[in-house]
Amino acid sequence: MFKAIVSASTLRDSLDAVSVLVEECKIRLNEEELSIRAVDPANVGMVDLTLEAAAFESYEADGGVIGVNLTRLEEVAGMANADDLIHLELDEETRKLHIECEGLSYTLALIDPDSIRQEPDIPDLDLPAEIVLEGAQLSRGITAADMVSDHIRLRVDESAETFHIEAEGDTDDVDLQLESEDLIDLTAGPADSLFSLDYLKDMNKAIASDAEVRVELGEEFPVKLHYEFAEGLGKVTFMLAPRIQSE
Amino acid sequence: MFKAIVSASTLRDSLDAVSVLVEECKIRLNEEELSIRAVDPANVGMVDLTLEAAAFESYEADGGVIGVNLTRLEEVAGMANADDLIHLELDEETRKLHIECEGLSYTLALIDPDSIRQEPDIPDLDLPAEIVLEGAQLSRGITAADMVSDHIRLRVDESAETFHIEAEGDTDDVDLQLESEDLIDLTAGPADSLFSLDYLKDMNKAIASDAEVRVELGEEFPVKLHYEFAEGLGKVTFMLAPRIQSE
Amino acid sequence: MFKAIVSASTLRDSLDAVSVLVEECKIRLNEEELSIRAVDPANVGMVDLTLEAAAFESYEADGGVIGVNLTRLEEVAGMANADDLIHLELDEETRKLHIECEGLSYTLALIDPDSIRQEPDIPDLDLPAEIVLEGAQLSRGITAADMVSDHIRLRVDESAETFHIEAEGDTDDVDLQLESEDLIDLTAGPADSLFSLDYLKDMNKAIASDAEVRVELGEEFPVKLHYEFAEGLGKVTFMLAPRIQSE
Structure with missing residues (x-):
């Protein structure tokens, strides 16, 4: 059982975070949250999203799992105005899945959840540096970074207490140096890792420019980016x- | 003889309605109207447009017919600001055809009207339902509808007094249900017809979003869309x- | 030696004027001006640009010459807001060349000036007509003009004291007639020359719509366009x- 009402903007923010990595996904409809x-x-990028029942106008669910085509669902959510309420x-x-908004009904065929790639376990990592x-x-x-390379380096300078976003191209280099005053918070620690720019570009598309992003970073370790909506x-x-x- | 002055926006609205269907057309320059x-x-879509002499700043004509390349004429009209007056x-x-606007003269070579597809006779149809x-x-x-199919169904539910814009895709369906309160007017009657979405999309491009559109509809019959500008x-x-x- | 601070908008206006013609150029870093x-x-279009030391927030140079990739430099300047100060x-x-702006450092590899096409001598021409x-x-x-042809004609009508921008297509013609009241200034003289539209379109891209453009024109002679920023x-x-x- 699943029946919910949510604003178009909240639904879109949720879908956007996942669709930068995959086209289909499982949605867990738990009692307390989606x-x-x-x-x-x-297997390079992972996402873990939760949306509390309180983020909905109304929410009833009993723990089922559905498989959805994200592109389709985004198109439907995209037709509504930001404040419109969407009934699911x-x-x-x-x-x-029946979707209704301002007189428009959309019937979305679901995908068998067993046919969708297994959900990852996102490991707990005790990363030494944290940048907000x-x-x-x-x-x-x-x-x-995108002007010069297809890799990007995230690095903390412990003594200077600065965070660096860097890229080395064949001839040109880029370094964005952010000092404490440019950051919301910094816990310095040994941190210097290189990432694929394409993935980070895609993830960044889902993050609002005024969102507070918490970056957990280590030495040649995965990076974790946390934000809220x-x-x-x-x-x-x-x-x-x-x-x-x-x- | 033809000599007229008209605002760029009125000329553009006229040309847009026709250019969604054809690239060349005959323009009848009657005494009272164009x-x-x-x-x-x-042979699937037809258009019938009239623009009264009173819609022009000045208008003189004696019943001639000219053949024009609509794309060219739209480009010329597109260079002017909405309120600019265009002299023809x-x-x-x-x-x-000499076209002049704010110091810019454009000389448009006309097309032999006999080389242009014959003008259609748009039949009188006594269609049972009317939706405004x-x-x-x-x-x-x-x-x-465009999200799921390349066909679109227009339908009136006589008992519920609602108008439906529907589409059936391979897996997903769409239904926009408009009730009396969503409509400007409704004369219910047996009406349920399927149309090519491409044509309706093109026609819709010419219709302003705040225009009042009168839809005449029947059962497996052509639809007529009327609007004013x-x-x-x-x-x-x-x-x-x-x-x-x-x- | 070269060390300067300049607003992003001034740097962009400079680069835009040159990049419409070439992708690489020599920049002369004279004591008094760049x-x-x-x-x-x-060999059809030439540009001559000077930017006085006073246009910079600070400027120190001793006459060197550097070779730059304009596309790269424009991209870097394009990342800043118009009012941001760029340190070079x-x-x-x-x-x-070290470029810095709001915490972002960009290291641009220079090009050997000897590998760049030689700088042209822009001839002094005593052209009989001037239009501002x-x-x-x-x-x-x-x-x-672009609607009908890939050539454009600039012409002064001496008796009428008008400036004409004209184009002749295969079937259609265009004539923008500008009278004294449409112009800032006009010095009439025998002037009628034809130009490649592509070049003039590119040059025009660099000229702000509210800039005052001084056009020097003759009969089948090169045209000179002067403007300031x-x-x-x-x-x-x-x-x-x-x-x-x-x-």
Whole structure:
């Protein structure tokens, strides 16, 4: 059983976070929250999303799992205005999701959850450095890195207490140096890892420029990016595996 | 003889209604009004447009017919600001149309009217249902239908007094249900017809979102869409042939 | 030695003027001003740009010459907001240009100036007519000409004291006639020349629509376009060779 009403903007923010990595996903409809975990086909990027029942206008669920085509669902949510309320109701018998908004009904055929890639276990990592910054700053570093390379290096300078977003191209280099005053918070620690720029660009697309992004970082370790949406009732964690540094 | 002055926005609204169906057309320059009738090459969609002399700043004509390349004429009209006045004058000898606006002169070579597809006779149909709605509502239904199919069904539910814009895809369905309160007016009657979405999308492009669209509908019959522009001095009728319902 | 601070908008206006003709250029870092001269590979269009030291927040140079990839430099300048200050510093040893803006450092590898096409000598021409007009008027004529032809004719009617931007297509013609009241200034004289529209379109892209453009024109002679930016502290001259009139 699943029956819920949610604003179009909250639904879109949820779907966007997952669709940057996969086209189909399982949605867990727990009693207290809706949750999604997914990993991209190459096993490089993962996402863990939860949206509390309180983020909905109304929410009833009893623990089922559905499989959805994210692209389709995003298109439907995209037709509504940000403040429009979207009604969702699962038809258990036909395995279809009924979506209704301002007189428009959409019947979405669900996908067998067993045919969807297994949900990843996102490991607990005790990463030594933590940087909290605005989404806009992260975007700036990613855009700059993209001018010269397809890799990006995230690094903390422990003595200077600065966070660096860097890229080395064949001839040109880029370094965005963010000092304590540019950051919301910094816990310095040994941290220096290289990542695929394509993945980070995609993840960054889902992050609002005024979101507070918490970055957990280590040495040649995966990075974790945490941010919230829907006034804190929605939470996203991205995890991205490092590239081996070629020096 | 033809000599007229008209606002760029009125000229553009006129041309747009016709160019969604054809690239060339005959324009009848009657004493009381300018009029255009055209049918697309596949004989599926027709348009009938009239623009009264009063819609012009000044208008003199004596019943001639000219053939024009609509794409060219739209480009020229597109260069002006909405409120700019466009001067049109026919040179009978050279068979060219002189267009002038804010110091810019454009000499448009006309096309031999005999080389242009014959103007259609748009039949009188006594269609049992009539729906009047805002252009924006029609757009919404067309956009939704386009997510799942390349056909669109327009239907009146006589007992519920509702108008439905529907589409059936391979797996997903869409239904925009408009009740009396969502409509400007409804005359219920037996009406249920299927149409090619491509044509309706094109016709819809010419209709302003705040225009009042009068839809005449029957059972497996052509649909007629009527709307006005230029403060009621311009009138457009689109007619679209039905597709055979495949059940 | 070269070390300077300049607003992003001034740097972008400078680079834009040159990048419409070439992808790489030499920049002369004189004591009193920065200057660039370049000619396109076909030897048809030339640009001469100077930016006075006073246009910079701070400026120190001793006459060196550097070779730069304009596309790269434009991308870097494009990341900053219009009012952001960009710090430029030449590293003579590594032959790299350090660019810094709001915490972002970019190290740009320079190009050997000897590998860049030689700077042209822009000839002094005593052209008989001079037209001063707004960039927006020039744009309008170019856009209109582009509808019918890939050549454009600039002409002064001495007796009528009008300036004409004209184009002749296979079937259609365009004539933008600008009278004294449409122009900022006009010195009439025998002037009628034909130009490649592609070049003039590119040059026009660099000219702000509210810039005052001084056009020097003759009979089958090159045209010179002069305009200023950075509150008069930056000056650009474009020169474009004529096409032979085919009559």
